[in-house]
Amino acid sequence: MKILVCISSVPDTTSKISFKDSSTFNADGIQFIINPNDEFGLTKALHIKEAGAATITVINVGLADTEPVIRKALAIGADDAIRINAQPTDAFFVATEIAAIAKQNNYDIIFAGKESIDYNGGMVAGMLGELLSVPSYTPCVGMELQATSVTVECLVDGGKEVQTSKLPVVVGGQKGLVEEKDLRIPNMRGIMSARTKPLQVVQPSASAHHELYKGFELPPAKAGCKMVSKDDVKELVNLLHKEAKVI
Amino acid sequence: MAILVVSENWGGNFKKSTYEAVSYANEIAKQMGTSTTALSIGNVSNETLQSLGKYGATKVLHAQHDKLNNFNVQVYASVIAEAAKKEGSQLIILSNTFAGKSLSPRVAMKLQAGLVTDAIALPSSVSPFVVRRKIFSGKAFSNVELTTAVKILALAPNSFHLVEANASATIENFTPSFNDADFVSQHKEFKKAGGAISITEAEVVISGGRGLKGPENWGMVEDLAKILSAGTACSKPVADMGWRPHHEHVGQTGIAIAPNLYIAIGISGAIQHLAGVNSSKVMVAINNDPEAPFFKAADYGIVGDAFEIVPKLIEAFKEYKSSLN
Numbered sequence: 122m123k124i125l126v127c128i129s130s131v132p133d134t135t136s137k138i139s140f141k142d143s144s145t146f147n148a149d150g151i152q153f154i155i156n157p158n159d160e161f162g163l164t165k166a167l168h169i170k171e172a173g174a175a176t177i178t179v180i181n182v183g184l185a186d187t188e189p190v191i192r193k194a195l196a197i198g199a200d201d202a203i204r205i206n207a208q209p210t211d212a213f214f215v216a217t218e219i220a221a222i223a224k225q226n227n228y229d230i231i232f233a234g235k236e237s238i239d240y241n242g243g244m245v246a247g248m249l250g251e252l253l254s255v256p257s258y259t260p261c262v263g264m265e266l267q268a269t270s271v272t273v274e275c276l277v278d279g280g281k282e283v284q285t286s287k288l289p290v291v292v293g294g295q296k297g298l299v300e301e302k303d304l305r306i307p308n309m310r311g312i313m314s315a316r317t318k319p320l321q322v323v324q325p326s327a328s329a330h331h332e333l334y335k336g337f338e339l340p341p342a343k344a345g346c347k348m349v350s351k352d353d354v355k356e357l358v359n360l361l362h363k364e365a366k367v368i
Numbered sequence: 369m370a371i372l373v374v375s376e377n378w379g380g381n382f383k384k385s386t387y388e389a390v391s392y393a394n395e396i397a398k399q400m401g402t403s404t405t406a407l408s409i410g411n412v413s414n415e416t417l418q419s420l421g422k423y424g425a426t427k428v429l430h431a432q433h434d435k436l437n438n439f440n441v442q443v444y445a446s447v448i449a450e451a452a453k454k455e456g457s458q459l460i461i462l463s464n465t466f467a468g469k470s471l472s473p474r475v476a477m478k479l480q481a482g483l484v485t486d487a488i489a490l491p492s493s494v495s496p497f498v499v500r501r502k503i504f505s506g507k508a509f510s511n512v513e514l515t516t517a518v519k520i521l522a523l524a525p526n527s528f529h530l531v532e533a534n535a536s537a538t539i540e541n542f543t544p545s546f547n548d549a550d551f552v553s554q555h556k557e558f559k560k561a562g563g564a565i566s567i568t569e570a571e572v573v574i575s576g577g578r579g580l581k582g583p584e585n586w587g588m589v590e591d592l593a594k595i596l597s598a599g600t601a602c603s604k605p606v607a608d609m610g611w612r613p614h615h616e617h618v619g620q621t622g623i624a625i626a627p628n629l630y631i632a633i634g635i636s637g638a639i640q641h642l643a644g645v646n647s648s649k650v651m652v653a654i655n656n657d658p659e660a661p662f663f664k665a666a667d668y669g670i671v672g673d674a675f676e677i678v679p680k681l682i683e684a685f686k687e688y689k690s691s692l693n
Contacts (some may be wrong), residue, residue, distance in 0.1 A: 216477070239503065249476045282559075332512050358688045
């Protein structure tokens with residue numbers, strides 16, 4: 122079984138977001154982590170590996186500054202890594218670059234997150250599925266592997282859709298694929314071995330771009346929270362009806 | 369050259385998000401001097417299809433076939449791409465629902481189209497084509513330019529109002545040319561979510577956190593939700609402790625929602641929680657800690673014991689509801 126796990130390097134979930142001159146993300150003092158939705162996929166891949174035989178390759182599209190996050194994935198238990206040396210400007214570019222690698226290697230399962238927590242595009246899993254002509258399941262909240270097939274549970278509006286397919290498939294992970302308590306913290310042995318695991322750097326195959334990000338803005342500051350006395354909850358109902366007009 | 373808008377039906381009925389998408393498509397169609405064609409996949413009555421006209425669709429392509437009875441991302445994406453080609457559509461609109469999120473990237477790849485998901489406003493300009501979307505889980509916004517000939521937008525539910533156009537729609541049967549290679553994935557079953565109202569679609573969501581002390585205390589959350597026809601949600605620790613099902617967890621690693629009204633009871637308002645709910649139009653925080661971070665993000669707040677406040681609130685909403693009759 123060959124598994125590919127796509128990972129993004131994203132600002133930690135607790136980061137305060139700001140921009141320099143409204144066109145560049147301000148990375149000063151920001152801690153970067155494996156995109157949480159990708160980490161659920163990586164952890165599921167580790168479960169599959171531990172239940173049978175599998176090799177896990179992680180892949181990232183990014184410049185050299187994403188290597189600490191790639192090394193962390195190796196420290197948690199991935200076997201090797203590929204970094205496509207380019208700025209991940211849009212999902213079309215990222216998916217096309219990853220698909221070019223995937224086509225050469227015949228992976229059985231490709232994990233990508235349902236979305237990255239920075240740009241929230243949620244496109245890479247579906248685009249990869251299309252480029253490889255295989256099913257894409259996203260957001261996937263449950264997965265059971267049989268010998269050559271897989272049964273998955275995906276969120277749809279109003280419930281969960283259960284489907285089954287032969288391999289290969291693309292899975293857009295989120296919490297539920299594994300639980301938060303299953304996520305791993307690298308131990309010292311893992312961190313040491315990650316230093317010597319292969320990390321291959323490849324140049325992009327010059328894909329085109331479809332989306333251009335033109336400047337960033339923060340939401341307008343809130344006017345402030347209007348406090349209502351706990352002894353006068355009727356006032357809240359009144360405000361929601363007359364002022365906020367939401368009921 | 370019409371704009372193609374993809375409708376979504378569940379059990380033969382359209383949801384509000386579909387009417388929002390049709391309204392949105394039709395406003396752009398006016399801006400671009402073209403018309404709106406809706407695509408409907410699956411079994412829907414002619415009368416229901418006609419309702420798309422109310423929001424501006426002048427033509428409805430109805431793809432109805434045994435092979436389309438269950439959602440299949442590959443099959444549906446092919447049907448949408450084929451319909452877009454048939455109509456010569458340069459712009460395709462979907463809803464950024466779970467189905468829309470999984471379909472839109474595949475359609476974009478098929479048509480080599482640029483795609484903006486989670487679009488929250490009309491294009492600020494159509495040449496160049498620029499649309500606003502949420503990024504960083506609603507902590508920021510960006511204007512995105514699509515540089516391709518064919519463009520796709522997935523509209524965030526509850527971000528665009530309904531606009532009645534009272535057009536009359538011509539219904540046309542559309543038989544797609546099925547491709548066997550698309551039928552790899554097989555439908556096994558649909559598991560309906562427990563809660564009566566889906567939180568991604570609800571206009572009001574009532575949410576509980578650790579402050580409620582235990583799963584046995586959710587009765588009052590459900591009572592409040594019932595009065596307001598609201599969905600029920602919870603914070604991450606509550607789902608992790610198994611007090612509530614995971615599909616109710618809203619936040620950075622749970623589900624992102626955007627109701628008109630979000631009432632958080634006993635939730636401190638950690639940044640990861642706010643990332644899932646900050647698109648709500650109005651937020652109310654009820655917490656016994658006056659320093660809870662939620663009071664910095666909320667529009668209205670009450671400091672006090674939830675076990676004292678929520679029952680009073682239930683009575684107050686009941687009174688309000690009966691005053692409407």
